[in-house]
Structures are given as C-alpha cells and as structure tokens.
Amino acid sequence: xxxxxxxxxxxxxxxxxxxxxxxxxxxxxxxxxxxxxxxxxxxxxxxxxxxxxxxxxxxxxxxxxxxxxxxxxxxxxxxxxxxxxxxxxxxxxxxxxxxxxxxxxxxxxxxxxxxxxxxxxxxxxxxxxxxxxxxxxxxxxxxxxxxxxxxxxxxxxxxxxxxxxxxxxxxxxxxxxxxxxxxxxxxxxxxxxxxxxxxxxxxxxxxxxxxxxxxxxxxxxxxxxxxxxxxxxxxxxxxxxxxxx
Amino acid sequence: xxxxxxxxxxxxxxxxxxxxxxxxxxxxxxxxxxxxxxxxxxxxxxxxxxxxxxxxxxxxxxxxxxxxxxxxxxxxxxxxxxxxxxxxxxxxxxxxxxxxxxxxxxxxxxxxxxxxxxxxxxxxxxxxxxxxxxxxxxxxxxxxxxxxxxxxxxxxxxxxxxxxxxxxxxxxxxxxxxxxxxxxxxxxxxxxxxxxxxxxxxxxxxxxxxxxxxxxxxxxxxxxxxxxxxxxxxxxxxxxxxxxxxxxxxxxxxxxxxxxxxxxxxxxxxxxxxxxxxxxxxxxxxxxxxxx
Numbered sequence: 001x002x003x004x005x006x007x008x009x010x011x012x013x014x015x016x017x018x019x020x021x022x023x024x025x026x027x028x029x030x031x032x033x034x035x036x037x038x039x040x041x042x043x044x045x046x047x048x049x050x051x052x053x054x055x056x057x058x059x060x061x062x063x064x065x066x067x068x069x070x071x072x073x074x075x076x077x078x079x080x081x082x083x084x085x086x087x088x089x090x091x092x093x094x095x096x097x098x099x100x101x102x103x104x105x106x107x108x109x110x111x112x113x114x115x116x117x118x119x120x121x122x123x124x125x126x127x128x129x130x131x132x133x134x135x136x137x138x139x140x141x142x143x144x145x146x147x148x149x150x151x152x153x154x155x156x157x158x159x160x161x162x163x164x165x166x167x168x169x170x171x172x173x174x175x176x177x178x179x180x181x182x183x184x185x186x187x188x189x190x191x192x193x194x195x196x197x198x199x200x201x202x203x204x205x206x207x208x209x210x211x212x213x214x215x216x217x218x219x220x221x222x223x224x225x226x227x228x229x230x231x232x233x234x235x236x237x238x239x240x241x242x243x244x245x
Numbered sequence: 246x247x248x249x250x251x252x253x254x255x256x257x258x259x260x261x262x263x264x265x266x267x268x269x270x271x272x273x274x275x276x277x278x279x280x281x282x283x284x285x286x287x288x289x290x291x292x293x294x295x296x297x298x299x300x301x302x303x304x305x306x307x308x309x310x311x312x313x314x315x316x317x318x319x320x321x322x323x324x325x326x327x328x329x330x331x332x333x334x335x336x337x338x339x340x341x342x343x344x345x346x347x348x349x350x351x352x353x354x355x356x357x358x359x360x361x362x363x364x365x366x367x368x369x370x371x372x373x374x375x376x377x378x379x380x381x382x383x384x385x386x387x388x389x390x391x392x393x394x395x396x397x398x399x400x401x402x403x404x405x406x407x408x409x410x411x412x413x414x415x416x417x418x419x420x421x422x423x424x425x426x427x428x429x430x431x432x433x434x435x436x437x438x439x440x441x442x443x444x445x446x447x448x449x450x451x452x453x454x455x456x457x458x459x460x461x462x463x464x465x466x467x468x469x470x471x472x473x474x475x476x477x478x479x480x481x482x483x484x485x486x487x488x489x490x491x492x493x494x495x496x497x498x499x500x501x502x503x504x505x506x507x508x509x510x511x512x513x514x515x516x517x518x519x520x521x522x523x524x525x526x527x528x529x530x531x532x533x534x535x536x537x
C-alpha cells in the first residue's frame with residue numbers, strides 16, 4: 001500500500017496514516033480507498049487499531065502523518081464537528097444514543113449537521129417511514145430502547161444528516177444473532193437503495209464479509225490484507241490467523 | 246401566625262435568589278463539570294454596573310436590563326478567556342481559575358468603586374402589602390423577586406425543551422462526544438451556557454442587593470447559599486436547583502426568625518449535611534440512575 005491515487009469513484013481515502021495516543025503509534029501507515037456506494041469491511045482482532053482508525057477519520061485522533069480525504073477535500077486535522085458537517089457520519093461503538101433525550105430528539109439532533117435546514121423535517125419523516133419501530137417510540141427516552149433498537153436509532157440518526165460516508169464501529173456488538181442479521185441487512189440496504197458509502201469495522205468478520213464489497217484486515221496497526229470480500233472470505237489461512245472463523 | 250407568614254414570604258424571596266444562583270451553577274456544571282466559584286463575584290460586578298446606570302439615567306429598569314446583558318457578556322468572556330484553556334484538564338485547574346476570576350473581580354470592584362457599602366434601589370416598594378388592615382408580611386419587591394426568577398427559569402426551560410439551540414445545549418451536557426460526532430460545535434454551546442449562567446447570576450445580584458447593600462464581597466454569602474442549594478438539588482438538575490433554593494431560603498428564614506440570625510450559617514450547614522446523609526447525590530440528581 002503506497003500512495004493512493006484519487007479517482008472520481010472514491011468517496012473516502014485514507015493515506016498512510018500514522019496515529020496513536022502516546023508514544024507507540026496505534027496505526028502505522030494505514031491506507032484505505034473506499035469506492036462510492038460500496039461497503040468496505042475493516043477487520044482484525046482487539047487492539048488492531050480499528051476504532052482508532054475511525055476516530056482518526058472523524059477527527060478525534062489527530063494523525064502524526066498522512067491524510068484523510070473525503071471526495072477531493074482534505075479533512076486532516078479538522079475538528080470532529082466540522083468533519084461531521086462535511087458529510088462523515090461516525091456511529092461509535094456501544095453507547096451512541098443519548099439516553100436522556102427522546103428518540104425524536106436524538107433524530108433531530110442528527111439533522112442539525114445538514115446544510116439545508118429545509119431538509120430536516122423531510123429527513124425525520126423518511127426515518128420514521130424507514131424505521132417504524134422508532135416511529136412507535138418517538139416520544140420515549142432513548143434509554144428505554146433495547147440494544148437492537150438503539151443500534152437502529154444511532155444508524156437512523158447518522159442518516160438524518162444525509163452523510164456521504166457512514167463509519168460504523170462494531171454495530172453487531174452485544175446484539176442477539178437475529179438482530180445482527182437485521183442490522184447487517186439494513187447496512188446492505190443502505191448501500192443498495194441509497195448508494196451510501198460505508199466503512200464497517202467489525203470483529204464479527206463472517207457477518208461483515210457477507211455484506212461487504214471489499215475488506216481490509218488490520219493487525220497491530222498495519223494493513224495485512226486488502227482484497228475483495230469474496231477473496232478474504234475464501235482465504236483459509238487469513239481466516240484462521242486473523243479473522244477467527 | 247403573622248410572624249410565620251412574614252418568615253415564609255421572606256424565605257421564598259431569598260430562596261428564589263439562592264435558586265437563581267444555584268441554577269446558574271447547575272447550567273455550567275451540566276455543560277462543563279466545572280463549579281464556577283466566580284458566579285457571585287460576577288453578579289456583584291454586574292450589580293455595580295447596574296447601580297451606575299441607574300444613578301446616571303434615573304431609571305431602574307435600564308440598569309436592570311444592562312445588568313442582565315452585562316452578565317451574559319461577562320459569562321461568555323470568562324469562559325472564552327479563562328476557562329477554555331483548562332477545560333479537559335484536571336478539575337482542580339478550573340477550580341483555581343474560577344477562584345482567581347472571583348479574586349480579580351472583587352479586587353477590581355474595590356479599586357474602581359471603593360470598599361464602602363452602597364445602597365441599591367429595589368425594583369418595587371419594600372413595605373408590606375396589606376389586605377384591609379392586616380399586614381401580609383410580603384412586599385411588592387418580594388413578589389417581583391419570585392416572579393422574575395420564575396419567569397426567567399420558565400423561559401430557559403422552554404428554550405431548552407423546544408428550540409434547536411436548547412437541543413444542542415442538552416445534547417452537549419449529556420454527551421459532548423456524541424454531540425460533536427453529530428456536528429454540534431460544542432465550543433459555541435459551552436460559551437452560550439456560561440453566558441446564560443452569567444445572565445441568571447446577574448439577575449440574582451440585582452434582586453438581592455437591595456437587601457444586602459453593595460460592596461465588593463456582597464455576594465459571597467449569597468453564593469455560598471446558592472451553592473448549597475445547588476448541592477441540595479443535586480447539582481445537575483435545574484428543577485432541583487429551584488427546589489433546593491426554596492428549601493434553603495425557607496429553612497434559613499425560619500431558623501433566623503425563630504432561633505436568631507447568628508444560627509443562619511449553621512442552619513445552612515445542617516441542611517446540607519442532612520440532605521447529603523439521606524441522598525448523597527442530592528434530591529433531584531439523575532447521575533446515579535444514569536450510571537446504572
């Protein structure tokens with residue numbers, strides 16, 4: 001993986017990122033090129049740097065080296081709130097909903113990053129049509145939702161801003177197998193119907209590769225594999241060493 | 246009975262002032278987890294500005310509005326200049342900074358206006374209202390104090406609940422990381438929170454100063470009672486701040502009235518100890534619930 005060449009179809013490019021929290025870099029020269037309208041799975045064990053990668057893209061971690069490009073725009077070293085407004089929606093792992101706010105307030109909050117104010121109401125209506133479970137619970141505190149419902153809420157909230165790129169951090173974490181299948185199905189629909197570009201970080205490699213177009217495997221901050229999802233899923237040695245299935 | 250009414254009404258009036266200070270502390274605490282020890286000092290300073298404006302214009306209401314506006318600006322300025330650099334640093338840093346702001350404001354007030362006690366005009370008459378020939382023990386000004394704090398609190402509550410600015414403020418208070426992920430510019434939101442707190446503190450200042458005289462330390466004791474009220478209410482609950490203020494105001498008024506004024510400070514301590522023993526997180530705190 002040397003320098004990535006930008007093309008029109010690349011929605012998100014990460015180039016030679018070196019980043020971390022202290023002395024030792026968590027990410028050591030990571031590059032990704034996510035094509036528009038595709039799902040790119042980012043796989044690897046705990047501590048491989050997957051979450052740090054997403055946090056670097058969304059601006060919470062400042063890279064020591066390298067660039068993050070959205071379309072042709074350089075996002076490197078911009079503030080998280082500006083990166084969100086530029087069209088990158090980051091759904092963090094675990095506690096992404098604001099439990100004290102109602103379901104509807106969570107959704108409305110997601111729409112505040114939109115440039116077009118007029119689109120806010122439309123986005124809310126669309127979210128309720130797409131996710132009827134949220135419509136039924138719109139006045140309830142988000143903290144009363146089940147784990148699966150919360151995961152749907154955070155994804156729906158991320159979509160309120162009409163993002164160009166969706167970053168998902170372990171959306172299957174802590175969900176029952178049936179819910180995992182539903183969430184994966186939802187992510188696939190978002191790509192197929194809305195043409196969304198998705199960067200999907202998962203420990204559940206099998207589920208992620210079942211819907212992804214492309215995949216990368218991170219190990220100790222380096223990309224050790226970068227290929228189509230089908231190729232990764234077929235690579236027995238890679239699966240045994242890094243993916244655990 | 247007559248006395249009891251008097252103590253009750255006066256307790257409510259002072260309680261609403263403590264409530265206002267408590268509310269300003271709660272606003273800042275919820276947003277930044279910082280205790281603003283300079284809140285009383287800021288209110289003292291804006292009261293001096295109000296007094297000057299009132300003396301120059303001869304109009305109380307011009308001074309009143311100017312004080313609130315200055316509170317708004319002062320809150321924003323203090324946050325931007327002094328508090329911003331220590332946000333996300335160890336909590337003690339912010340404590341020292343806000344105490345430093347307090348010392349500077351009190352020192353400046355002493356240098357500019359001198360240390361002598363000045364009387365500050367009330368908005369309305371301080372003499373007791375009467376029904377027939379019975380004195381109710383409540384003055385027009387007491388009523389004004391209660392109404393003013395209630396109206397401002399209500400406006401704030403409406404803003405928090407029904408506007409997008411309010412939604413941004415609440416989201417930042419509950420989970421600033423998620424708020425940033427959703428594009429909320431939390432720097433501006435925090436400044437706004439401090440500005441609103443400055444406004445409410447300034448309101449408390451002009452409301453209480455007719456009863457305390459104005460001098461560089463005039464808000465110190467009021468601040469301590471407001472802080473106590475905020476802790477009683479739970480420190481992160483606006484409703485708790487108001488209820489805490491009223492409980493403390495009434496309690497201290499009865500203690501001062503029936504047992505003697507010397508015991509007021511002790512009464513405040515007793516109220517605090519009692520509440521913290523029964524409910525360590527305060528009466529209205531949701532923190533313990535949230536951590537489950």
